[in-house]
Amino acid sequence: MIRSHFLVAFLFTLAAPxxxxxxxxxxxxxxxxxxxxxxxxxxxxxxxxxVQDGGxxxxxxxxxxxxxxxxxxxxxxxxxxxMASLMEWLFNRAAYAxxxxxxxxxxxxxxxxxxxxxxxxxxxxxxxxxxxPRELSDPTVEDRIAELEPRAVMVTAMxxxxxxxxxxKFLDRIMRIxxxxxxxxxxxxxxxDELKANLPPEYVDAATLQRQARPIKGISTxxxxxxxxxxxxxxxxxxxxxAAQVQAGINDxxxxxxxxxxxxxxxxxxxxxxxAQYYAWGKFTWGYWFYLLGALIGVMAFVTKWHxxxxxxxxxxxxxxxxxxxxxxxxxxxxGRIPVANMFEAVVGSAWIGIACGLLAEWRFKTRVFVIGSxxxxxxxxxxxxxxxxxxxxxxxxxxxxDDVMLRIHTVLIIASYALIFLASVIxxxxxxGYYFTQxxxxxxxxxxxxxxxxxxxxxxxxxxxETNAAAEITKRAFIAPSFAYAAxxxxxxxxxxxxxxxxGIALTAVSVATLVFATVAIGNLGFVRGMxxxxxxxxxxxxxxxxxxxxxxRRGLFAATPALALAGGGAAAxxxxxxxxxxxxxAGGMPGDESSSKKLPAWLHQIDWSHLIILNIxxxxxxxxxxxxxxxxxxxxxxxxxxxxxxxxxxNTWIIYAILIHARFVTKQRGLWTAWLSVLGCxxxxxxxxxxxxxxxxxxxxx
Numbered sequence: 001m002i003r004s005h006f007l008v009a010f011l012f013t014l015a016a017p018x019x020x021x022x023x024x025x026x027x028x029x030x031x032x033x034x035x036x037x038x039x040x041x042x043x044x045x046x047x048x049x050x051v052q053d054g055g056x057x058x059x060x061x062x063x064x065x066x067x068x069x070x071x072x073x074x075x076x077x078x079x080x081x082x083m084a085s086l087m088e089w090l091f092n093r094a095a096y097a098x099x100x101x102x103x104x105x106x107x108x109x110x111x112x113x114x115x116x117x118x119x120x121x122x123x124x125x126x127x128x129x130x131x132x133p134r135e136l137s138d139p140t141v142e143d144r145i146a147e148l149e150p151r152a153v154m155v156t157a158m159x160x161x162x163x164x165x166x167x168x169k170f171l172d173r174i175m176r177i178x179x180x181x182x183x184x185x186x187x188x189x190x191x192x193d194e195l196k197a198n199l200p201p202e203y204v205d206a207a208t209l210q211r212q213a214r215p216i217k218g219i220s221t222x223x224x225x226x227x228x229x230x231x232x233x234x235x236x237x238x239x240x241x242x243a244a245q246v247q248a249g250i251n252d253x254x255x256x257x258x259x260x261x262x263x264x265x266x267x268x269x270x271x272x273x274x275x276a277q278y279y280a281w282g283k284f285t286w287g288y289w290f291y292l293l294g295a296l297i298g299v300m301a302f303v304t305k306w307h308x309x310x311x312x313x314x315x316x317x318x319x320x321x322x323x324x325x326x327x328x329x330x331x332x333x334x335x336g337r338i339p340v341a342n343m344f345e346a347v348v349g350s351a352w353i354g355i356a357c358g359l360l361a362e363w364r365f366k367t368r369v370f371v372i373g374s375x376x377x378x379x380x381x382x383x384x385x386x387x388x389x390x391x392x393x394x395x396x397x398x399x400x401x402x403d404d405v406m407l408r409i410h411t412v413l414i415i416a417s418y419a420l421i422f423l424a425s426v427i428x429x430x431x432x433x434g435y436y437f438t439q440x441x442x443x444x445x446x447x448x449x450x451x452x453x454x455x456x457x458x459x460x461x462x463x464x465x466x467e468t469n470a471a472a473e474i475t476k477r478a479f480i481a482p483s484f485a486y487a488a489x490x491x492x493x494x495x496x497x498x499x500x501x502x503x504x505g506i507a508l509t510a511v512s513v514a515t516l517v518f519a520t521v522a523i524g525n526l527g528f529v530r531g532m533x534x535x536x537x538x539x540x541x542x543x544x545x546x547x548x549x550x551x552x553x554x555r556r557g558l559f560a561a562t563p564a565l566a567l568a569g570g571g572a573a574a575x576x577x578x579x580x581x582x583x584x585x586x587x588a589g590g591m592p593g594d595e596s597s598s599k600k601l602p603a604w605l606h607q608i609d610w611s612h613l614i615i616l617n618i619x620x621x622x623x624x625x626x627x628x629x630x631x632x633x634x635x636x637x638x639x640x641x642x643x644x645x646x647x648x649x650x651x652x653n654t655w656i657i658y659a660i661l662i663h664a665r666f667v668t669k670q671r672g673l674w675t676a677w678l679s680v681l682g683c684x685x686x687x688x689x690x691x692x693x694x695x696x697x698x699x700x701x702x703x704x
Contacts, residue, residue, distance in 0.1 A: 027079030030095040031088055033241045038084035040243035045254040046083055048272040052176040052189035055397035056335075057267045059275045060086070063175065066394055070160075071167040073103035073129075075279075082279075087246075089171055091238040093133070100130035102164050106157035108474060112148060113161075116140050133168050153475075178227065179261035181218030187265075190216055192231050198224035219260060226256040275334045275395070283393045284327025285348075285386030288379045290320035295375035302368040302430075303553070313371050317359055320378055324352050334395060340411045344385050344393040346690075351381030353412070354419025357618070365585060367611045373426035377419060410633050413626035414651065417619050418686050421654070424615040425683035428676035431608045433546065435673055438602060440505075441547055447509040448543035454513035455536030461521050462529040474526055481522050488518035528692070588613040593665075594672050601672075609672035616679065620662055623655045650689035657682040 027035050047061035058066075064086035065075040077085040089096075104110045104125065114125040117135070125131050135141065145161055148154045166174060176189040197215040203225070230252035237245030258266045278284070294316030301309035328349055331339045339345040358374030361367075385393055436444035465480045495511045513536070520532045588610040594601055630648070631641040661678040665671045 028077065028096070028099050028101075030092070030099060031077060031080060034084055034088045034092065034238075035079045037238065037241060037243055037246060038080055041084075041247055041250070043081065043083045043250075046250045047276045048269065049177055049254055049257060050179075050267050050272060053174070056395070057185075058395065059272050059279075060177070061276045062279055062395065065279055067167045067171060069392070070163040071103065072101050073105065077101070086171075087234075087238050089167070090175075091235045093168075093171075096132075097134045098132050100124070100128060100132050102131040102133060102136050102168055104129050104131055104164075105160055108154065109148075109157040109161055111468075112154075113141050113144055115144075136165060136168060177257060178216070178219075179257065179266060180216070181223075181260050182262060183265065184262075185265055192228065195219070195224055195228060199228055200225075203228070223256075223260060227253065227260070230256060271334060271336075274330050278327065278330045278334060278395075281327070283386070284323055284330075285382045285393065287320050287323035287327070288382035288386070290316050290323065291375045291379035291382065294320060295372055295379060298368065298372040298375055302372060303550075310366075310368060310371070313375070314359075314362065317355070317362075317371055317374055317378075320375070321352065321355055321359065324348070324355070324378060324382065328352055331395070338408050338412070340408075340415060342391070342396060343690075344389050344391060346411070346415045347381050347389065348385045348393070349412075350415030350419040351377050351422075352419075353416040354423045357416075357420060357615075358423055361611070361614060365611065365614075367607055369427050369430055369608050369611050370423075372430065373423045373615075376426045377423050380422070381419075410626055410629040413622055413629065417623035417626055418690060420615050420619045420622070421658075421679075421683050421686045424612060424619060424679050427608060427612045427615065428679035428683075431605065431612060431672060431676045432680075433543070434605050434608060435601070435676070437547060437550055438605065441551055443505055445544050445547040446506055448540045448547065450506070450509050450513055451540030451543065452537050453540075454517050455533045455538075455540060458517050458520060458529060458533035458536060461517070462526060462533060465521050465529070466526045476525070484518045484522035488515055488522055491515040491518055585610055585614060587617065589617050594670065605672070609675065612672075612675060612679065616658065616661065616675070620655075620658050623651075623658065627651055627655055647689065650685065654682060654685045654689060657685055 043061075047059055049060040050057050051060055051063040053063055053066075061083060064082040068077065068082060068085050068089075069075050071089075072085075076082045077088065080088060104113065107126075110126045110129060113131070114122040114135075117125070121135070125135075145158060145165075149158045149162075151158075172193055173191055176191055178190040178192060178195050180187045180189055195216060198219050198221060200221055230249045232249075233245055234249030234253060237243070237247075237249055294313045297309050297316065298313040300306070301313050328339060331345070338349075340349050355374040355378050358370045358377070362370035362374070433444075436447070465484075466474055466476055468474055491511055491514050495508065495515060498507055498511060516532075516536075520529055524532065593606060593609055595606055627648075630651070634648075635641040657678065661675060661682060664674055664678065668674045
């Protein structure tokens with residue numbers, strides 16, 4: 001009966017992605033003809049046309065997706081494919097003058113740019129976040145943008161507005177699809193508008209002749225006609241709704257453009273096809289569904305003696321890694337370099353390395369915690385890559401100073417260690433939950449409630465600590481940062497006092513949560529504070545729910561009281577003392593554990609501790625080597641091995657935490673418990689280094 005229930009749950013989870021897909025937005029009234037054309041045209045040739053943009057060559061399909069995202073906030077207009085959206089905006093954008101298609105992501109930008117408008121328009125812009133092209137062209141709006149651009153707090157928001165404006169007004173002037181004959185791979189390309197200067201006078205209207213630039217060198221009249229005739233046919237066909245004319249124009253244009261470039265300059269067909277596939281498959285971040293399902297089944301495998309959930313979780317991990325790795329491989333092929341040069345690439349690439357290590361460890365030791373940690377690591381990485389990291393994984397060029405063999409060594413080592421740090425923290429959380437569940441489940445649930453309460457309080461404090469000033473900017477009240485910084489310091493002192501007094505766990509938990517709440521309000525912006533509040537609220541609630549479910553399962557005897565970990569076989573609970581210590585894997589090191597502890601912890605908890613140590617020992621070595629090689633790279637790149645750059649400092653701080661963690665086991669009681677808590681602290685330091693330092697502290701590593 002139980003197995004049938006799990007089979008139903010498994011099938012429901014597998015079908016969940018399809019149930020969660022939202023219906024597409026309805027097409028705009030202006031694009032009804034475009035919707036019909038879109039379904040009649042084979043876009044294959046058009047997708048693979050090369051465009052020079054953003055310091056690299058990309059496909060027209062990529063250019064379309066990125067342009068529409070910059071303007072509309074999504075890769076395509078409602079009801080249209082990305083390619084059809086591009087054509088519609090190139091040849092029919094006048095029809096959208098009063099259609100809200102300009103996305104204003106930032107609330108401050110919405111408030112500033114709509115302040116002078118009527119109440120109806122102002123409410124519509126602030127509620128939906130969309131402005132019409134006519135509203136964006138309003139002189140008052142233009143003046144307001146120019147006024148806001150120099151303000152530090154509005155720089156990012158105004159850059160987004162300018163990007164949207166560039167696409168909305170000048171898309172045909174930024175789409176460089178005409179190669180320069182005789183130029184190398186770095187030579188600038190041209191737009192079709194610039195190519196008009198190479199046409200015979202009878203093909204150009206008088207207005208165009210008056211503003212005509214000089215002809216492009218190396219392109220004959222015949223070559224210009226070979227490109228511009230299909231381009232004109234494509235535009236007329238699109239405006240008239242003639243699918244046959246559009247198709248002919250696309251095919252002829254795709255054939256003519258590569259002939260203008262010298263051999264080896266135009267990107268290869270294989271590279272362009274790979275890029276089109278990469279974008280068409282959503283950069284493969286949808287693989288997180290496999291990781292999520294595998295994690296759920298992995299938990300089942302951990303708490304039962306059943307073999308099939310472990311096998312299913314391992315199979316799902318291999319499938320998820322295949323999807324994940326294929327996406328990384330395609331990106332590598334497209335860019336021609338190892339993809340570790342920006343935030344998206346570092347997160348997604350490092351996660352795969354860490355997951356591969358977790359898979360090997362699980363295959364060797366079969367502790368069933370490595371597979372859970374690997375799934376959680378992959379899930380979070382792809383969620384961050386697909387929905388959180390700015391840019392959404394857009395393919396970008398690399399800074400010249402980074403294009404060096406040391407990038408492949410130093411950066412890969414650092415990001416691999418960071419992925420393993422997160423993997424270790426997942427195992428640490430499993431240990432902490434198991435420890436407190438076996439020792440005092442009721443108090444463990446109370447601690448979870450305290451964390452949840454702290455999250456709610458933090459959310460309420462965010463509403464109090466931040467305000468919208470007269471300039472419509474969200475800022476922290478002047479007295480908040482120092483006041484909460486002092487409060488956090490006082491909470492730390494109280495925490496140390498309680499620890500010396502051997503206070504109860506609930507009191508320590510409450511003061512610890514208060515410390516984190518005060519520190520978060522003191523240093524964070526509104527987004528950071530609310531993000532932390534959600535993490536506290538849902539994390540604490542999940543802890544309480546898991547404790548409750550565990551108690552129900554234990555009392556009803558539905559599952560095994562002791563997980564069947566293969567490391568010590570089914571009889572793990574009977575192993576104690578020297579017998580248990582003899583089962584410690586060599587990779588866990590020789591550090592003393594809790595095997596002889598008076599707490600009499602279950603054997604499976606010791607095995608989680610060993611699993612944790614295996615990852616920590618690897619992290620300690622890899623991170624140290626990565627930091628040293630970073631100093632070597634900095635010495636010959638910038639002329640000094642250490643410059644106290646924020647990223648360097650926090651990377652070193654992270655390693656110091658792990659140095660303390662490894663050696664603290666020799667001098668502390670409850671070694672597994674202290675190791676787990678320090679591992680979580682090290683993960684938080686790593687996350688701060690990777691996120692906060694990158695986005696909010698200016699330094700040489702701000703690009704990473």
